[in-house]
Amino acid sequence: MGKILVTGGAGYIGAHTVKRLVQSGHEVVVLDNLSTGHRDFARFADFVLGDVRDPVILDSLFASRAIDAVIHFAAASQVGESVRDPLFYYQNNVSGALALLGAMRKHMVNTLVFSSSCAVYGPPFDGLLTEDHPIAPLSPYAATKNMIERILEDMARASGLKYVALRYFNAAGADTDAEVGERHLPETHLIPLVLQTALGQRERLEIFGDDYPTPDGTAIRDYVHVLDLADAHISALNYLQKGGAPRAFNLGNGQGLSVLQIINAAREVTGQPIPVHMAPRRAGDSTRLVGDATLARQTLGWAPNHADIHDILATAWAWHQKEAACLPQSPRPAAL
Ligand SMILES: NC(=O)c1ccc[n+]([C@@H]2O[C@H](COP(=O)([O-])OP(=O)(O)OC[C@H]3O[C@@H](n4cnc5c(N)ncnc54)[C@H](O)[C@@H]3O)[C@@H](O)[C@H]2O)c1
Incomplete structure (x- = not known):
């Protein structure tokens, strides 16, 4: 696979994934507005400072680099903040995904791995949550993840978008070389x-x-190591490249x-x-x-x-x- 665009690659999970992708021989370009990310986390790859909602930046990015696939991490992700300011969450997360999908379609990039969340599941359950568990997002944050999954499903059906949505449980841990790790400001994890x-x-x-x-x-x-999450993105890209069917997968221990x-x-x-x-x-x-x-x-x-x-x-x-x-x-x- 050629070049991979990683949105949100200056954030916690994105930076670990970028480092892993580069180590496994992929060419990577990171797009991040540094709203919660860090410039030093994006040092492993080509870095573009910009907002995923900005169609002009997206257009020039896809036009100037031969991108084959996209991993979309960029999102605001604090549940409490989303309850206080739902409009920002719908604008940032849903409008961001729509702008990205529009640019992908325009530039004929058809492969996407999307950061979803176990927060889409409801109601409370004592057993292990499978992908078939009823979806009932409790917060605006979780609702944005569910809405984007719905959009991806519809686009897969209508235009053959090849996607995987990864529903992470609680990401934790850090790079074994301690070059990147968890630095959320404010910290809520x-x-x-x-x-x-x-x-x-x-x-x-x-x-x-x-x-x-x-x-x-x-x-x-359920705590899952961030490096295991990073590896799952590479597995998901390989799965899509081999013609795997679009769908959502849980990632937990x-x-x-x-x-x-x-x-x-x-x-x-x-x-x-x-x-x-x-x-x-x-x-x-x-x-x-x-x-x-x-x-x-x-x-x-x-x-x-x-x-x-x-x-x-x-x-x-x-x-x-x-x-x-x-x-x-x-x-x-x-x-x-
Ligand atoms: N951390 C977890 O346990 C967890 C669990 C489930 C899902 N997720 C999802 O995984 C993804 C990454 O989470 P994280 O913990 O690494 O968060 P993070 O805040 O560290 O990373 C998000 C990155 O996206 C960037 N970003 C946000 N909005 C942007 C925009 N409009 N344009 C460009 N860049 C933008 C931020 O600057 C940041 O670098 C998110 O989509 C999150 O919802 C995380």
Whole structure:
């Protein structure tokens, strides 16, 4: 396969995927407006600063580079923010996807891998979520992912678009060389917050809800290593290149871990006490979200290489320690 356009390639999952693509011999161009991404994360490939909603930038990008396929990560992705400002989410995520699809059609690029989310599923469920589970997005963010999936389905039917939508569970961990990692500002994801607490950057970690109907009362999620997600995008491109049928796939480890289990594993990995504080549940948080990725394993030939939570935490810990070492030190108090 020739050149691959990666939108959102300066973000967390995008940067890991770009590095993996380049390592496996692909030519990559990144388009990112750096709204939540970082310029230093995009250093592995040709970088274009721009907004995916901008048809002029898209037109010149497709006209000037021989792009064969697109991986579309670019999106705003905070559930709480989407509840407060749904219009921005529909504009950024849905209009962005529409502009991209329009440019792809104009320039006859027909292959797309799309970052979807397990957030499209509802209602709460105690078992493993398969791709057939009812779709019922609870937030505007999740609704944007579902709408884009619908658009892709319709375009596949009407014009033969070749696409794969990857429904990630919770991305976690970092590059094993600690060249890139998780740097969300503000940070809302559990593992970085736990590790920032281990580093003393936060006094304590808030646990939102210890009265869920789970063995220890805290919510359960499925954590999947970001490098395993990155590999899945390459598997998805290969699948489409071989004529695989357009469809959505779950990407998770199928292993549910509670907030307290994550904190205890992080205490083991970091050797730090990690003080916690119990807070009430947050509106909209599910009790349990754990995925069945059998379809991705069987159809894409994908298999996670870093399923152990200690491995996930160790790579994230190495990255966060490196990031902390680069932070400006607060001046020492003057000696009396
Ligand atoms: N992190 C997770 O656990 C998770 C889970 C499910 C789905 N996802 C999806 O995966 C994708 C990547 O997530 P992430 O955690 O790496 O987020 P991220 O915020 O680190 O990366 C998103 C990137 O897209 C860029 N971007 C956003 N809007 C843009 C626009 N209009 N034009 C150009 N660039 C734009 C941002 O600057 C950023 O670099 C998102 O689509 C997200 O919804 C993430």
